[in-house]
Amino acid sequence: MTFSPGDLLLVLPELLVVAAACVVLALDPVLTPPQRDGLAWLSLGTLAVCMGIIASQMGQRAEAFGGLVVIDDYGCFWRLLLCFVAGLTVLLSYSYLKEERLHIGEYYGFVLLSLSGMMVMVAAADLLTIYLGTELMSLSLYVMAGLKRAESRSLEASAKYFVLGAFSSGILLYGISLLYGATGSTRLPAIASAIANQSPDNPLLLAATIFIAAGFGFKLAVVPFHMWTPDVYQGAPTSVTAYMAVASKAASFGAFLRVFIEGLGGLKTDWSLIFLLLCIATLVLGNVVALVQTNIKRMLAYSSIAHAGYALIGVVAAGRSTESLGGVNGIASVLLYIAFYAFMTFGAFAVVAMLRKGVVEGEEIEDFTGLAKRHPLGAFLMLIFMVSLAGIPPTAGFIGKFYVFMAAVEAGLPWLAVIALIFAVVSAYYYLRLIMLMYMREPGELTPDSPRLVMSPSLSIVLACATAGVVIFGLYPRPLVSLAAQAVLALK
Amino acid sequence: MAQLFFGYFAGVIAITSVLVVALRNPVYSALSLLIMFFHVAGLYVTLHAEFLAAVQIIVYAGAILVLYLFVVMLLNVKQDDRYHGQWRIAAFVCVPLLLELLVLLASGGAAQSGLLPAQTAADTADNTLAIGTTLFSTYLFPFEVASLILLVAMIGAIILAKRDFPERGEM
Numbered sequence: 001m002t003f004s005p006g007d008l009l010l011v012l013p014e015l016l017v018v019a020a021a022c023v024v025l026a027l028d029p030v031l032t033p034p035q036r037d038g039l040a041w042l043s044l045g046t047l048a049v050c051m052g053i054i055a056s057q058m059g060q061r062a063e064a065f066g067g068l069v070v071i072d073d074y075g076c077f078w079r080l081l082l083c084f085v086a087g088l089t090v091l092l093s094y095s096y097l098k099e100e101r102l103h104i105g106e107y108y109g110f111v112l113l114s115l116s117g118m119m120v121m122v123a124a125a126d127l128l129t130i131y132l133g134t135e136l137m138s139l140s141l142y143v144m145a146g147l148k149r150a151e152s153r154s155l156e157a158s159a160k161y162f163v164l165g166a167f168s169s170g171i172l173l174y175g176i177s178l179l180y181g182a183t184g185s186t187r188l189p190a191i192a193s194a195i196a197n198q199s200p201d202n203p204l205l206l207a208a209t210i211f212i213a214a215g216f217g218f219k220l221a222v223v224p225f226h227m228w229t230p231d232v233y234q235g236a237p238t239s240v241t242a243y244m245a246v247a248s249k250a251a252s253f254g255a256f257l258r259v260f261i262e263g264l265g266g267l268k269t270d271w272s273l274i275f276l277l278l279c280i281a282t283l284v285l286g287n288v289v290a291l292v293q294t295n296i297k298r299m300l301a302y303s304s305i306a307h308a309g310y311a312l313i314g315v316v317a318a319g320r321s322t323e324s325l326g327g328v329n330g331i332a333s334v335l336l337y338i339a340f341y342a343f344m345t346f347g348a349f350a351v352v353a354m355l356r357k358g359v360v361e362g363e364e365i366e367d368f369t370g371l372a373k374r375h376p377l378g379a380f381l382m383l384i385f386m387v388s389l390a391g392i393p394p395t396a397g398f399i400g401k402f403y404v405f406m407a408a409v410e411a412g413l414p415w416l417a418v419i420a421l422i423f424a425v426v427s428a429y430y431y432l433r434l435i436m437l438m439y440m441r442e443p444g445e446l447t448p449d450s451p452r453l454v455m456s457p458s459l460s461i462v463l464a465c466a467t468a469g470v471v472i473f474g475l476y477p478r479p480l481v482s483l484a485a486q487a488v489l490a491l492k
Numbered sequence: 493m494a495q496l497f498f499g500y501f502a503g504v505i506a507i508t509s510v511l512v513v514a515l516r517n518p519v520y521s522a523l524s525l526l527i528m529f530f531h532v533a534g535l536y537v538t539l540h541a542e543f544l545a546a547v548q549i550i551v552y553a554g555a556i557l558v559l560y561l562f563v564v565m566l567l568n569v570k571q572d573d574r575y576h577g578q579w580r581i582a583a584f585v586c587v588p589l590l591l592e593l594l595v596l597l598a599s600g601g602a603a604q605s606g607l608l609p610a611q612t613a614a615d616t617a618d619n620t621l622a623i624g625t626t627l628f629s630t631y632l633f634p635f636e637v638a639s640l641i642l643l644v645a646m647i648g649a650i651i652l653a654k655r656d657f658p659e660r661g662e663m
Binding site: 065135149 | 630640647648651
């Protein structure tokens, strides 16, 4: 089995991203700080070209490198989303790094390298390749979390993330090796056919499923594998936090769904039970603990944990449904949910990144008090993101929750939808409390240290994209819904 | 004969791995880890994976363990009792795992799946060649991804360990 040059064309977006990352890393030392801004634009240009190539790959199904990588609609959906989020991250970082006086050209190189890892994850149809993609993504994120080296919190976040991430990779790898032992292959189609040929209650298969579920659980930050999330999200530079919360979660969901649907689809009665338990635990703990947070980054971290729980409902629905149509709806609802989650969470973190108190970041929830008086536009955008995160119409967050709950009802789990709805109401409390603080309280006295929003052209683009996504898809979700449905059909 | 060798290697591996965590002196722990690595390499030889055996000795015994010893000696940890008070957690983890293992053994485990381990060209004498060809043909893509991981690890370590950043472009 050798490779043909045509395979390289199929993974051209990945190659371009890696090449751009190498150029950024090589140019960084020879450029003066003002010239380094060019690196951001170089990264952005590459991402735009990649999105164009990926969009042109939609609608086909091709295997590269002997089936290790599959270019299909499903992978292209995630790759498009990831490139888009990486582009937003570059724009957000451009102004955030200036505010923080972090002049690190390598930063953009790491954004691109971890993006290439994520793109490998969602395009791979082989457990070994998925694992290596995960490692490439995580290793870059560990470094990025620690880039604010003047703050011990940032280094602590990096170290914590590294230790727990390495531990979870070990668990994932152990699961993969057990699965290899039970099925004799690491390729997802071969695993699926091996599982179909043997009794599904083989204990080795069950053990492998549990380990792989736990390994992905860490990456998705679902309860009880969520311990690292609040500390890491709080300690990391805010632009990195936004990237981790959105892109790394999206990539993990992409790889996770492919592994469990394409590879372990024969064991869905087993894993749907595991994910049912994880899902309920995540919904309860994520939403309840978010209530008592005083730091906005920690609150958003718990909110992102809770949102992983909502997305898991779609996975459980896909596993529980007996007819194939319900399964398709379940997975499509996960894709939709994560896409909507990307817009609203990224927008919220972008506002947080630009809230400053004097020279330091304002990241206490108290700092938002009376923001509407001083920065009406910024406060209004935050209001839109919070309303969407709470799942109130007419925003994208509502549409996402609607499709997930519909999938649960169709799969015969109306009680799960009811539980999720109850905790959505609980979550409204902490999202709306922020709105209340911004609009109904008087701001404190104006001092040089009082919280203010720092706006810049690149940040405006980020906020405009995120707001447009939340509002337009909230009112007219059809294009994204049909895109998700088309993507899921590619999943065998 | 093969059974005898397996018994010897497996026994020593089990004993030394217990010693790694049970010994109080970190240097002794590192040394028993070294013995364990050598015996794992021996297991690879009995499986006709000579290349893996060589890599095991060069990478693990040669490089990684020396690094461990450096750290242990640099930090000058002689005897540390702080990490020995966790037997409750250990029991909580080990007992279910042991039960699981027994269940696996009782129900036939992997034998039930009716699958033999994947047969590859590794049985031939020249398995270094076989591994090389496979790495650069079938597994070319993951192999290149792995090289990127090493690149990230290297640059990341340099960035995080660099003493300070020049504020203005001084080269």
